[in-house]
Amino acid sequence: MKALIFAAGLGERMRPLTNTTPKPLLEAGGKPLIAWHLEKLAASGVRDVVVNISWLADRFPQVLGDGARWGLRIAYSHEGPVPLETGGGMHYALPLLCGDTSAPFIAINGDIWTDYDFTRLPREPAGDAHLVLVDNPSHNPRGDFALAANGHVDSDGNERLTFAGIGVYRPTLFEDWRQVIGDAPGADASPPRFKLAPLLRAAMARGRVGGERHGGRWTDVGTPARLAELDATLP
Numbered sequence: 001m002k003a004l005i006f007a008a009g010l011g012e013r014m015r016p017l018t019n020t021t022p023k024p025l026l027e028a029g030g031k032p033l034i035a036w037h038l039e040k041l042a043a044s045g046v047r048d049v050v051v052n053i054s055w056l057a058d059r060f061p062q063v064l065g066d067g068a069r070w071g072l073r074i075a076y077s078h079e080g081p082v083p084l085e086t087g088g089g090m091h092y093a094l095p096l097l098c099g100d101t102s103a104p105f106i107a108i109n110g111d112i113w114t115d116y117d118f119t120r121l122p123r124e125p126a127g128d129a130h131l132v133l134v135d136n137p138s139h140n141p142r143g144d145f146a147l148a149a150n151g152h153v154d155s156d157g158n159e160r161l162t163f164a165g166i167g168v169y170r171p172t173l174f175e176d177w178r179q180v181i182g183d184a185p186g187a188d189a190s191p192p193r194f195k196l197a198p199l200l201r202a203a204m205a206r207g208r209v210g211g212e213r214h215g216g217r218w219t220d221v222g223t224p225a226r227l228a229e230l231d232a233t234l235p
Helices: 032-044 059-064 087-096 178-181 195-203 224-233
Strands: 003-007 049-051 071-080 107-109 112-114 130-135 145-147 160-169 209-213 218-219
Touching: 003 032, 003 087, 032 049, 032 107, 032 112, 049 059, 049 087, 059 071, 071 087, 087 178, 087 195, 112 160, 130 145, 130 195, 145 209, 145 224, 178 195, 195 209, 218 224
Parallel strands: 003 049, 003 107, 049 071, 130 209
Antiparallel strands: 107 160, 112 218, 130 160, 145 160
């Protein structure tokens, strides 16, 4: 199974730290945020990782190289100067992740930290996606999606949780992406630029998204203050 790490964002909320360093390469606990993911992916048996890049793209191969130090093979999906958003970025990376197969793959946000065990992720999700959800942090009190007792994830529900930025996806999620995205800004660009959430919500409406709740540690490193707080708690 291959994995994608989202690392193409501009890191605007992390200025000035991200003026010279992409957010996933900022350090916490003595190593870049993305390195924590690479270690855990390697420990879970993943060998091929795609990193999508845009802002300060040349810094990633300088720091990560080809992944050999983690026992990985890293391929870079360069999106150009304008990031393609989560949906466009994943769609653009599909040839590196799946080729002409329908193989599922892992995708992780490069700007989170968690103690979630990646070996728990299903290698064959029942539907088009399997999402990891966490309790709502103070900066996202309304949550994103609802997790039903049967393991299905829905757009709405009584108890909404926050998407952790960790999931397993099938390329079938993108089969009707143009119909779902419609005329959203960026959809007609080349390559197309669009968010992943509308595709997930469409799949949820068809009962094609499952998930789980992670009750352990998780941090969305969205501000310098959160990065400093995380760094102080790591060995």
